[in-house]
Amino acid sequence: MAELGFSCLLLGLSLSCFGVIGNLIGIITNSQELIVSSRRAIYMTTFCISISIISLIYLFISNDFSIKYVHDHSNLAMDKSYVWVAFYSGNEGSLLYITFILTLASSIVIRFNFLKTKLIIPWATTILSGVIFFYCLVLSFYANPFKSIGTEVVDGIGINPLLTHPGMFSHPPMLMAGLAIITIPFALANASLIHGKKLDDWINIGRITTLISWGILGAGMLLGAWWAYTILGWGGYWSWDPIENVALMPWLILTAFIHSIMVQKRRGMFQVWNIILLNIAFILAQFGTFINRGGPVVSVHSFASSTLGYVFLSFLIFSLIFSFVIFFWRIPKIQSKRNIESFLSRESSFLINNFLLLSITFIIFWGVIYPLFSDVIRNISVTVAAPYFNRTNGPLLLLLVIMMGIGPLIPWRKSDKKILFKKILFPLGISLLILLSLIIIIGLKNYIPIIAFASMGFALSSICYEWISDTKNRISSGDKIITAWWNLINSNRARHGGYIVHISIIMIGMGVIGTNFFEERTDQAIHLKESVILDNYRIEYIDLIQKSRSDRITNSAYMNVYKINPIQYEEYSSENTKGFKITEKNISPDDKNIGTIVLKHEFYPSFNQISVRSGILSTPIEDIYVIPRDFLDDGRIGIAVSINPMAWWLWAAGPFFILGTMFALWPSRNDIKKNINQK
């Protein structure tokens, strides 16, 4: 089976090589047969890579530990459902997976679009074959997943225990797929640039593929954050780790693209700029691969690290040179037909949106490479983590939220100041209301969350304002409320899908501000039957169950959570700490039990690794989040109790994000009609 898998890899390598050369010769000699044949080579590559994948999965299922990759990433004790995770948990397997996604996506796009974008497809196929060729090359010679150990082996080392979590079934493959699919719009954009004449042909399919990549990447990052929050046991969800940053950067650039492509679609402007954005996104995705696999930066995500850094660095430099050469070769021929007409126009607001997103991306990029910079120049290692990123990006993200409220209100081309002022009055009023009520009624003193909540209220109410006023117009022409709203958002799916995504971003914003600025936290060590009191809650330690399995020792601590009246416990509180502990006899009978949580602490001796699962009681207002720290010899358990306000909204945003993206992607009746007419 390993031989079959490896032969298919080699076959894929030669086919993709033919895809590049055949296409180039076909284009030069104008030979249609050669172009068609090399297009079909991509379909065949997809088939070969699928066979490789099936062989690797078969090797995992049949426990063939004589294969090094299988030996290193699974063992007999591993549950078979984790084969899917084990398959991409290392460098070689994940590269095979990326190659598969890339070939599959390329085949689909080429197969179903070569009529509409006929002229640029040969060039796009060339570029895609080139990228696939590179990955097949790496797989065949540098990271062969089918490498044999040489002798028979009874059992493998096993999968990294941190990865055995349901979140791992979707988070890594989604991120890798999202990053791989960026190649498609990149290839289409550069193909149209090389072709030189059809600069608007690619934008529909380019926008769709970008939205798919962007949606998958975004959902993947959210899932990763959710996984970190529930399993990593440090109470956070985003740590500005280099690997997180290199996934976020292309996503931000794609976000800029899906806004500015609308300007090209509607007004025929930003043609060159959109191609630049995709070039940056692709190069940043390559930068991510480089950092992830043997890059020089320290990260917590070192699951797929390898010594292949220089291979990916070479490819990064090659893609950089490639896009620069194509760009400067073609750019003198292209001129924008139109200019921005007014500062107060939709075009202009997208320009500012792009500027903010690019600034944030470059600021993150600088933070990622600064440790290298410092190391090279003055030979001192430094760490750049959360304090830098929060402080520099925080204000810009806030401006972005405000723009999210203003942008949609401004019409294309130019707007009347008076009409704009009228429209902006309602959201402005709402945000002022939020501002004042936060200061006067709730009595907040820290101005950052106040400004943040007011801005988010502004953005949200501006969407609501538009929906309400446009729905009203439709009602007056005889529709019912729900059908009126449904018809409204269906009249322009790209726009209203965008609004749904904006709402999900505001929900994420609420979670971020809530957990960062209003978190309460205390560290305590308690015996059985003792309680920790924090804010309005009492957490009582009721039971401990210990289990030994073949690969791990599990301690599960059970705790009851009670809602309390803090005044009843005032006499036990201490001045220095926010939380405090009390014994069984001091418990008030008025406390209301609101749930039981389980804290898990698992030790894996063969990996010398601890995996901690926090106990979480989640409500839309706040999460009670308890991390098990230590199991002390005297029977006490050391716990960190925190109250994370509004963390629930971070995860509730996920479905809205996916829904909004799918809604924006859903083809309208007009699109389908056009398609049929063309064929």
Add this chain to the structure above:
Amino acid sequence: MSSKKKNLLYLSLFPFLIFGCINENDLSLEQRSYQLSKQIMCPICEAQTLDQSQSQLSKDMKKTILNLLDEGKTNEEIRDFFTNRYGEEVLASPPQKGFNVFLWIVPSIIFLTGILIIFNVYKNMKKTN
């Protein structure tokens, strides 16, 4: 440069100034130690702060932070204490002094360059109209 433009430039610096002014005297020792545990890295773990790490060393370091706070040390003195022991790497982000000013100044430069580019776009817009 006209005075209007200058004012706009100053205004664009404003967002960078408003963040990060937290008065440490308002916070309890527990809160301060929690904050510090987010600003100091675990020296033996890969890219984890003391707060995130489960290692014994980071537990000991958290105890040291509490002891130093009890002695009345300021946050800066505590950060310096760990920097002297483990090198600059132990801070989650380097301080805004010496060579590291570079790290903190570049974001403003990026932002200002962007502002200038946008200004140019609008200037061209006025010309062509």
